[in-house]
Amino acid sequence: LFGENGVVEGLEPHSDQAKMIVDMSSISPLETRKFSTRLNVLGQEYADAPVSGGDVGAQNATLTIMVGASAAVFARIKPVLDLMGKTVTHVGETGAGQICKVANQIIVSSTIEAVAEALLFASKAGADPEKVRQALLGGFAASRVLEVHGERMIQRNFEPGFRIELHQKDLDIALASASALGVSLPNTATVRELFSACLAHGGAKWDNSAIVKMLEKLANHEIQKHPE
Structure with a gap:
């Protein structure tokens, strides 16, 4: 964005029509606000999405897109985002999109780890993990994570998906942002360390459901599919 031959070098400062810079990466909410300020000084508009x-x-x-921008900027960029996403939400001013993404990753990562613990427990206790999963999908424990990642854990399908190395980077952002705000995220920190263990075992390219492998090592038990 600001480096040599970056986006800013191709902009006309203070032109009649401000350019819309839409950043769809997952980065620090605090840095996002700094980027916005620097671009606003140049007469340009910035949105995190x-x-x-x-x-x-x-x-x-069918992406879910979380947008931080002024109402006017959001109105201009929404038609483009609608081409990529099923759910496009204006969360608030600049930085709010990244805050929402961090919240998303906190929930998703913690839920993946919880599903892994539950299915591992069920398997080692002697129950059929697939039948346990089906039963739970009909109750209050139902979630998209249990549906998708739970099946991957049982089927031993750890192809991405969403790579562990990327998910760990998202949790690094979450923990760094939380530290700057004076917020403790103990469960997120634990999940982050389990992802680190996956990386240590050569799992950078595994799907994030492979976090179950590290819990299996701790339990000395691998989730077993029951014969039909």
Whole structure:
């Protein structure tokens, strides 16, 4: 954005029509606000619009897009975002999109770890993890994570998906932002360390559901599919 041959070098400062810079990466909310300030000084507009939905959402244009921008900027960029996302939400002013993405990653990562613990417990206790999963999907524990990632854990399908190395970077952003705000995120920190363990075992390219492998090592038990 600001480096040599970056986006800013191609802009005309204080032109009649401000350019819309839409940043769809997942980065620090605090840095996002700094970027916005620097661009506003040049007479340009900036919006943060991180996404959730993974590879499948991108391929099918069903992403969830969380936008931080002024109301006027959001109105201008929404038609473009609608082409990529099924759910496009104006969360608030600049930085709010990234704050929402951090919140998303906190929930998703913690839920993936909880699903892994639950299915591992069920398997080692002697129950069929797939039948346990099906039963839970009909109750209050139901979630998209249990549906998708739970099945991957049982089927031993750890192809991305969303790579662990990327998810860990998102949690690094979450923990750094929380530290700057004086907020403790103990469960997020634990999940981040389990992802680090995956990386240590060569799992950078695994799907994030592979976090179950580290819990299996601790339990000395691998989730077993029951014969039909």
